[in-house]
Amino acid sequence: MVTKEEIERIVREVVDEKFVKSIDVDDKGNVTVTLAKDTPDIDNVLIKLHSEIGKLEGVGLITINRERETQEGGENVQLTKEIILEKLKEVIDPEIGIDVVNLGLIYELDVRPDNTVYVKMTMTTPGCPLTMWILRAVEDKILEIPGVKDAEIELTFDPPWNPDMISPEYKKKLGLY
Template sequence: MSSDDAQKHDPLRERVIDAIRTVRDPEIPVNLYELGLIYEIRIDEQNSVHIDMTLTTPNCPVAELLPQQVKAAVAAVDGVSAASVDVVWEPEWTPDMMSEAAKLDLDFTGKFDPQKLQAKTNLTIGRKPTND
């Protein structure tokens, strides 16, 4: 088993992912992990967890809340010594990043238009946050 494979099957990593799955986007009824907003999970030798995540839009009305919720959920996982979250904007999120399960949950089988999902996020995908 390669080190990448071992990391994918690490019990702590699985518990971290389960914790992230408890955090849901308030506008799209899907958890952040299945929505494809979690780009990277790194766990060091001291079991400190660092997460790179994005948002569906830089001008998300809960842009400060969601990363805090992810951090709190991960920090509460048994075995995690510390948690940190960075919000990144590259690559920009698109509905294609959603898991198949999330697409099915949203009925992405033809009845749910990805363009409408982008419209629901205020058509700000790809724009940098503003302080207006």
Template sequence: MNQPTEHLEGAPLIKPSSTDHPLYDSVVEACRSVYDPEIPVNIYDLGLIYTIDITDQNEVAIIMTLTAPGCPVAGEMPGWIAEAIEPMAGVKQVSVDISWEPPWGMEMMSDEARLELGFM
């Protein structure tokens, strides 16, 4: 049974990404360089990156989740992502926040990740 979630009617649970920003594709590639140590797939294709928000001043704000609240690298992964993005040309600053809403599920993985892990 689905639990009701508290959010504005019609508002997306996941904030949209700045897909039209010139740095967006490079930030995605930087995220793809970070791997969950327990799963041989990068965090972007695992569906752990919920939002990549880039301001006009090139400040990058990442909203991500983890596969489980007890993830052994929960405290380290945001730093790994920031370290992957900060050196990029044009990036002013990076912040990474963890969100548990919506909870991560296997349906958030890309087809490539599912194939890699033998789910397809």
């Protein structure tokens, strides 16, 4: 199984130590790294960390978090799935030019009693080079909503995405029917 020392070595190679807030490795090899919110070049750091940690033997689930600022004034906001889905329409897949909601990438959405938002989503292909960027954009948009305490994004490829998952409106725009 992977050790915390191995993870710390990889993290130090990728990002300056002053931006690392915590590193945890559990008994199943699941890795959680939390970075400072002001970590420079965060998109590249996230992708490189995920890639380099994934090369280690015995690594389970890799979670890379960023510190977040607490939203003020959202205590009395009633969060709904509709509000969150509307916000997620602002996340556009840059390769296809369609938002993640109308593209059919959002499989499940749940607003928990503590105002944590859970999203289960996919990518158009398992090898999508923009996976980390899109996941981060989804998380960032959710966290912009007043009243949201936290966002938990789960990536799945079961079932695999296919063009039938595109919304009817966008299928028409794309000439798919």
